[in-house]
Amino acid sequence: MDAKLLQSLAGAGSQPPKEKGDVSLLEFLDLQQLNCLNESSEYSLKNLLASKSINTASNMWLQSDADEQLLLNITFNQTVRVKTLIIRSNDLAKAPKQIKLAVNRPNLGFEDVEDADEPGVAQIIDLSEDHVLKGDPIALRYVRFQAVNTLHIFVVNNHGNEDETVINAIDVIGLPVETTKDLSGLKPKEQ
């Protein structure tokens, strides 16, 4: 019994089991507020996520401009719980290596996160090759992402120390919190 519990706990620690009801949170994106610092004008985050689903097209990606760092600000139209993250790149050398995640920090700039450490940022993750090449889900510290309105992903560097970072696909998986903030879908009742 104890062994089983321990096993399940260990399992939960490394990789939260995919529960029923987990959905891609991209459908709750607020495209108006979506922005990314240091993105190239041609290959921007807005284009990548415009379809509100994980990108599968090969001619669309997110690319950095002045140097290898990127700061993605992903705003949702309602509060969500984020469980896992998928970041995929086709080219390992240009794939993100270390990322820092922050939650609900409007006005976030590079200088705020560059030297930040936990708990200044919600979580710092070093991405493995499997994560970025195969698009393996990246487990987050669930407790720190319980009430997310805006998720900030700061890409510190890439695997090949290139001047350019490329992200081909990105997905955020979790649960919407059960409050209705988005009223745009409501229609007046017919009488």
Added chain:
Amino acid sequence: MPLEATMMVIDNSEYMRNGDYQPTRFDAQADAVNVVFQTKVDSNPENTVGIMSMAGKGAEVLVTHSKDLGQILQAIHKTSSKIGGEIDIPTAINVAQLALKHRENKNLRQRIIVFVGSPLDGQAADEKIMVKLAKKLKKNNVAVDIVCFGDGIEEPDSEGKTIMKSFVEAASSSDNSHLVIVPASSNLISDVLISSPVLSEDRSASIPAELGGTGGSGASGSGSNANEFEFGVDPSLDPELAMALRLSMQEAQAREAASAPSTTNNPTSQSSQMSGATPTIPADPTDDEEEAMLQQAIAMSTQEQDVDMDEDAPTPKPGEDDEMDEDEGEDEAIARAIAMSMEDSQGEKDKK
């Protein structure tokens, strides 16, 4: 109509007391600030503009994001009594960036417009530091426009580069940052700014590129005297007039070109002949740029002529004849005059 939050950084160093710009450098700059503010706010009602000074006791934010002209005027008036010290561009830009970062409306793009009227000194004179700063601005999605005037105009090095030019180039992404140089002349800084790329985007999207193009940084930057424009009229100020002028010039050129082969084949003499024939053009025909444009126009008009030759075929003839008659008449008159004067002098000699 870009959505923009703008921060204007003005120079209030001692150099601003100089009177080489009308009436003083500071007042000329204040006028330019006024125009920039109006243009930005008019182009989109959500746009905001702030203002800060970079000399005196240090960089100082005077007004953060505002749509109220009164606040800007008040700030300038207050600063006009605080002229002194030296400018510190890197600090000022960093402060401006912070002010922009905490703007209310995140949908606004960020822009800093820096007026530089004093020589670069200290950190600002170090190209490496400035380019690094520019990269940082680019990374944070901040566009920068630099307006150089008075002592702020640098002598380009052997490769024609200046620190400010490198700075703007490093900060520019998809051509959103510009450098405008305003030499001391009868031109107001605000006039040059209106026709420069700094404000052209905000002014009117309806002006065709080929008409607005002449007001580019090349013209305003390189020209030293007033009236660098083709017809002495700023095309962006009155696009319809510019269009009419251009059309009439094209027509005149078409007529000239039709009669040209009979008189001469040399395009250079053609163009100078033409600018002589149309006295409304104040431009200097020896100007290389002008020459090239004229030749291009001639080439275009001759092409057009080829297309609808059948329709226009009879029309050039009378013009041609007139032209020849005039030429001959002139030549004859001159010959006659010379002959008469020769006769006169001979007559005088005979008398003696």
